[in-house]
Amino acid sequence: MSELRKFGVQQVCPLCRDPLPPGPEKVYEDATRRYMLISRLVDTGSASWSTLPDWARREVDVAIAGWRDAADQEYAEAQFSLGLMFMSGRGMAQSDEEAVQWFRKAADQGFATAQ
Secondary structure: OHHHHHOOOOOEOOOOOOEOOOOHHHHHHHHHHHHHHHHHHHHOOOOOHHHOOHHHHHHHHHHHHHHHHHHHOOOHHHHHHHHHHHHHOOOOOOOHHHHHHHHHHHHHOOOOOOO
């Protein structure tokens, strides 16, 4: 699918006419939107990261899965976001080792903030 996107095909496979799955940019954007809603909930004092309601915990899990999907497709911004998540431990277990791995992947692609 990523090869088709390189040639400008965005929505429908030219051979089978099946819809293409969303690209990494869209997956990243949707995941970020979900995460920001929960982050605002915590920032306003309505919840804390350690005591998120079940529905909010599921939203964070979906956001992280989306970032992982986009990061696995070599989307540097998603790789950087995962690095931040592992570094801060906001919504997931904190891990400096994982954070460095994701920052390095983003930096290797020229993502300046990760460098």
